[in-house]
Every structure is written in C-alpha cells, then in structure tokens.
Amino acid sequence: xxxxxxxxxxxxxxxxxxxxxxxxxxxxxxxxxxxxxxxxxxxxxxxxxxxxxxxxxxxxxxxxxxxxxxxxxxxxxxxxxxxxxxxxxxxxxxxxxxxxxxxxxxxxxxxxxxxxxxxxxxxxxxxxxxxxxxxxxxxxxxxxxxxxxxxxxxxxxxxxxxxxxxxxxxxxxxxxxxxxxxxxxxxxxxxxxxxxxxxxxxxxxxxxxxx
Amino acid sequence: xxxxxxxxxxxxxxxxxxxxxxxxxxxxxxxxxxxxxxxxxxxxxxxxxxxxxxxxxxxxxxxxxxxxxxxxxxxxxxxxxxxxxxxxxxxxxxxxxxxxxxxxxxxxxxxxxxxxxxxxxxxxxxxxxxxxxxxxxxxxxxxxxxxxxxxxxxxxxxxxxxxxxxxxxxxxxxxxxxxxxxxxxxxxxxxxxxxxxxxxxxxxxxxxxxxxxxxxxxxxxxxxxxxxxxxxxxxxxxxxxxxxxxxxxxxxxx
Numbered sequence: 079x080x081x082x083x084x085x086x087x088x089x090x091x092x093x094x095x096x097x098x099x100x101x102x103x104x105x106x107x108x109x110x111x112x113x114x115x116x117x118x119x120x121x122x123x124x125x126x127x128x129x130x131x132x133x134x135x136x137x138x139x140x141x142x143x144x145x146x147x148x149x150x151x152x153x154x155x156x157x158x159x160x161x162x163x164x165x166x167x168x169x170x171x172x173x174x175x176x177x178x179x180x181x182x183x184x185x186x187x188x189x190x191x192x193x194x195x196x197x198x199x200x201x202x203x204x205x206x207x208x209x210x211x212x213x214x215x216x217x218x219x220x221x222x223x224x225x226x227x228x229x230x231x232x233x234x235x236x237x238x239x240x241x242x243x244x245x246x247x248x249x250x251x252x253x254x255x256x257x258x259x260x261x262x263x264x265x266x267x268x269x270x271x272x273x274x275x276x277x278x279x280x281x282x283x284x285x286x287x288x289x
Numbered sequence: 290x291x292x293x294x295x296x297x298x299x300x301x302x303x304x305x306x307x308x309x310x311x312x313x314x315x316x317x318x319x320x321x322x323x324x325x326x327x328x329x330x331x332x333x334x335x336x337x338x339x340x341x342x343x344x345x346x347x348x349x350x351x352x353x354x355x356x357x358x359x360x361x362x363x364x365x366x367x368x369x370x371x372x373x374x375x376x377x378x379x380x381x382x383x384x385x386x387x388x389x390x391x392x393x394x395x396x397x398x399x400x401x402x403x404x405x406x407x408x409x410x411x412x413x414x415x416x417x418x419x420x421x422x423x424x425x426x427x428x429x430x431x432x433x434x435x436x437x438x439x440x441x442x443x444x445x446x447x448x449x450x451x452x453x454x455x456x457x458x459x460x461x462x463x464x465x466x467x468x469x470x471x472x473x474x475x476x477x478x479x480x481x482x483x484x485x486x487x488x489x490x491x492x493x494x495x496x497x498x499x500x501x502x503x504x505x506x507x508x509x510x511x512x513x514x515x516x517x518x519x520x521x522x523x524x525x526x527x528x529x530x531x532x533x534x535x536x537x538x539x540x541x542x543x
Contacts, residue, residue, distance in 0.1 A: 119433035136432065137536035138344075144538065145347035227429065228365045228508050228543045229358055239366075240427060240435055 086279040089197050091166065095278050097157035104149035105254070107132060107142055112251060114139030121248055147221065154214055161211075174204040193268050196280045210257045213250050220247040348538050355540040361476050365507035365543070368425045373490070374436035379497045380511060381467070382531070388497045389466040389517050396501055402462070402522035405453025412501055416487060418443040418451075424482060426507035428514070429543055431532075440505040442486035446479040454523045462528035463504060466517035471530035473506065473513060477542065482507050510541040 090098075110132035117125045118136045133139025161167040178201035185191040186202050193200065199207070223234040223243035231239075237246045265271050274280045379385045397409040423441040449456060456479065462472040477483060486505040487494055494500045499516025506514050512532050522528075533539045 115433065119430070137532070140431070140538065141344040141348055141536060144351050145344055148347070226355075226358060226543055227427075229360060229363060231363075231366055240429060244433065 086281045087197065088278050089274055089280050090278040091160075091164070092278060093156065093160045093164075094166065095275060097153045097160075098275060100149060100153040101157065104146045104153060105258070107146040108150055109251065109255060111139040111142035111146065115143060116248065121244060144225075150214075151218065154218070158211065158215075167211075170199055171204045171208050174201050174208065179205040193271075196271060196274060206257060206260065210254070210261075213253045213257065216250045217247065217254065220250060345536075348536075351538055352540040355542045356474060356476070359474075359476060359508070359542055361480055363508075365426050365482055368427070368437050370425055370439065372437050373425060373439055377438050377490070377498070378430075378434070378436055380430060380432075381497075381516070382469070383467070385497050390496060391466050391501055391517055391519075393501060396519075398502075398518065399520040400452055400522070401520060402524045403455035403458045404523050407452075415485075415502065418448065418485075420444075420447075421487075422484070423488075424484065424505070424507065426482065426505075428507075428511050430511040431537060431541065439490050440484055440486040440503075441488035441491070442484040442502065442505065444481060445483040445485050445504060446481065448485050449478060449523075458523045459525045460523070460528055462522045462524060463515040463518050464520040464522075465515050466519050469515060469517070469531050470528070471513060471515050471533065472528035472539075473504075473509065474540065477506060477508060480506070480508055508542055510543060512537065513541050 110130065113126035114128070114131035114133045115136065117128070117131065131139065133142050182191055182200045182202035183205070191200060191202060193203070219233060220237055220243045222230050223237060223240065224247055227234055227240040227243070234240060234243055237243045270280075381388065393412050396412050398411075398415065399409050400407045421441055421443055423439060425437060425439045427435050427437050429435040449461070454461075456475065458475055460472045461475065461478045462470070464470050484505040485502060486499075487502050489495060489498045494502060499518075502518055503516040504514055504518060513530075527539075530537075530539065
C-alpha cells in the first residue's frame with residue numbers, strides 16, 4: 079500500500095469502546111456492592127473486607143447494586159447485540175478450538191505467547207473474551223433469579239432454585255474477577271493495547287503493511 | 290469514600306510490587322469516571338448528596354419496574370412439610386427476648402383509611418374467619434438467607450373484601466406492636482398466597498414469630514412480612530416503612 083508511515087487501522091469499533099468502559103465502570107460497582115451484600119449472609123466462612131466494598135451498609139450496597147444493574151444490562155445488551163449483528167464476534171472471536179485455546183494458554187503461561195498484531199486475537203484471548211461474555215450472561219440470569227425468585231422460578235430451576243442461584247451468582251462473580259485480573263495484567267504486559275481501547279486505532283507494524 | 294482512600298494509602302508505600310501496580314492500573318482504568326469524580330469531591334463521591342439522590346431515585350424506579358414484573362396470578366412455589374427449616378431463624382431489629390408480648394385478651398386489630406367497616410377486631414373474631422388455609426413457602430431475607438416454613442390463616446384478599454376496603458387504592462399499611470411499620474402495594478395484598486397468618490408450624494403464632502398475627506407474603510422479602518400487627522390501613526398516600534425509610538427498596542418483591 080502506498081500510504082504514509084503513520085498508517086493506522088481501526089481495531090475497536092466505537093460501540094465496543096463505549097460499552098467496554100461503561101461495562102468496566104458498572105462491573106466495578108456491581109462487584110464492590112455485591113461483596114457487601116454477600117457479607118450480610120456469607121455462603122462460606124469468610125467475608126470481604128468492608129474497605130473493599132461499596133455502599134457502607136446492606137441497604138446502601140443494594141441500592142448501588144440495583145442501580146448499576148441497569149447500566150450493566152443496557153451496556154451489555156448493546157455490546158452483545160452489536161457483536162452478534164455486526165459480525166464483530168464472528169470476525170474477532172471465532173473460530174476457536176479447545177486444542178488451540180489450550181496451546182495458546184500454555185504458551186502464555188510460559189511467557190511465549192506473542193500479541194504482535196493487535197488486529198488479531200490469539201486463541202487464548204478468544205477463549206477469555208468468549209468466556210467473559212458467557213460469565214456475564216450467567217451473572218445476569220442468576221441475578222434475575224435472586225432478584226425475582228418467584229417471577230423467574232422456571233429459570234431458577236435450572237440452577238437449583240433460589241439457594242442454588244446464590245452459589246451460581248457467587249462463582250460466576252469469582253470467574254469474572256479472575257477474568258478482570260488476567261485482563262488487566264495482560265494489558266499491563268502489552269501496554270500499547272491500552273490507548274487502542276480509547277482511540278480504537280493502532281499503528282500498523284511495517285511487516286503488516288507489507289513495506 | 291473508604292475504598293478510594295484505602296487504595297490511595299496503599300499507593301503511598303515505598304515499595305510497589307507488581308500487584309499494587311496492577312491494582313493501580315485496575316483502579317485507574319476501570320474507575321476513570323469514579324476516580325475523577327472522587328478527586329473533584331474530595332473522596333466522598335458515594336456520600337455526595339447528588340449520588341444519594343440518584344440512588345434513591347433508582348430505587349423508586351425499581352419499585353415501578355417490579356410492579357410491572359409482578360404477575361398477580363403467579364404463585365410462589367410450595368414445598369412438602371419435610372422441607373421445612375428447623376429451627377426456623379428469628380430475625381428482627383431487636384433480640385429475640387425483646388419481642389413484644391401482646392396481651393391476647395385485650396388485643397384489638399384497628400382498621401383505618403379507605404375501609405368501609407372500620408370496627409376493630411378481637412382475636413376470637415379473627416380466629417373465627419373462614420376459610421383458613423395453610424402454605425409451606427420459602428421466606429427469603431433481604432440479607433440473602435432463606436428458610437422454609439408453614440403458615441396458616443385467612444387470605445388477606447378475603448379479609449380486605451370483608452372489611453370493605455377500597456381495592457383500587459394503591460397501598461395497604463401496617464403498624465405493629467414493636468413499633469415496626471411497613472406497607473405493600475394493593476396487587477400483592479390481593480395475591481392469593483398473601484395470608485393474614487395466625488399460626489406457624491400448626492401452632493398459635495409464637496411470640497418471636499409475630500403473635501398474634503403477621504402478614505405472610507411469599508412473593509416479598511422477609512422484612513415486608515410485618516409481625517405483631519395492631520393496625521391495618523388502606524391509603525393512596527405512600528406510607529413507607531421502618532427499613533424502607535432508611536434505604537431498603539420499598540417493593541422488595543420476589
């Protein structure tokens with residue numbers, strides 16, 4: 079291509095960038111307030127430190143949780159509908175096979191997984207992002223059962239009724255926290271990914287431009 | 290805001306191992322808006338009046354949404370008696386030994402508001418109401434735990450019709466012997482499983498569980514089930530509630 083040296087390409091569509099940051103903000107509120115709600119009646123023999131939680135007390139935490147849920151639901155819905163309808167998910171996240179995912183995760187753990195071309199996700203990333211979407215859906219569905227165990231009783235039967243849904247919601251939260259930690263660690267290790275989540279654009283390496 | 294100040298304190302340390310850098314990054318990246326707001330308002334973003342107002346407004350919005358979601362014909366699941374939780378947990382804003390001792394002989398249920406027949410009711414009169422039905426349902430506490438119990442009494446809708454309550458009114462309010470008070474929406478009051486309960490586990494309602502009567506609503510969280518009821522009133526003016534006025538969601542339906 080006969081372009082200048084400053085050629086950039088768009089790798090993150092505007093919808094994805096906006097919903098990413100809204101989701102990030104809302105999920106932080108959901109997790110911090112959710113920990114306070116958990117503390118009111120812990121499922122296991124531990125509580126989250128109150129300083130890590132949001133809301134000040136149970137009623138406050140519930141207010142935050144049930145306010146931010148609209149943000150998560152709206153932004154998540156826009157993201158998923160856009161991702162499916164525009165082909166964004168299909169282009170960026172598919173195909174992924176268990177063998178390829180395993181190979182790339184193993185390579186990443188050995189520190190030998192490159193992410194040189196930011197336009198293409200490796201199988202480990204595809205797995206993680208598909209997993210995060212699935213976790214988000216599980217969190218919303220189990221959350222609906224906890225919020226409305228009578229109205230969504232049929233849905234609740236899929237996860238062991240009200241009490242079962244508490245565990246599903248908790249472990250899905252744990253999986254999401256794990257995803258967020260890995261996601262942020264990866265962004266720290268490959269820092270040039272961060273600005274692209276604001277600008278959406280990345281400068282193509284010379285090799286990729288075919289110079 | 291405690292979280293932010295805690296995070297800041299941890300950042301002022303000399304050594305910054307990787308995990309703290311990650312936390313910082315997480316905080317900076319994920320909480321950009323929150324962080325910026327906190328800087329503007331001196332780290333008290335969650336206490337700021339505008340934030341509190343927004344949260345309360347969202348709670349009112351959630352009341353409306355829950356009213357729309359509520360299906361008056363959908364029944365809460367009922368369980369076999371073998372599923373009943375023993376012992377059934379006690380819960381109130383005071384200790385179990387402080388539950389009010391209501392005198393059965395002098396007890397009178399007072400009625401008020403948009404009710405045609407406001408004569409008060411004695412306990413024998415209430416016990417004589419027919420038909421009396423039982424339910425084994427799940428009681429879900431706003432704290433998260435749940436327990437299955439058996440309650441018996443009359444359908445609250447039967448009682449409301451009997452006293453000539455205005456069934457088109459918005460709210461039914463309750464005053465209790467322990468100074469507790471709460472209120473519910475009319476569709477929930479008329480739900481077929483909403484009981485004016487006089488018995489728990491086939492016994493006259495024990496004092497800790499609400500003697501002489503409680504309103505059992507299996508489609509609402511536990512704190513919306515008032516115990517030791519001494520007065521019932523029907524109104525179109527939002528009556529609030531003991532916990533609701535402190536920030537718990539008013540509808541709190543399940």
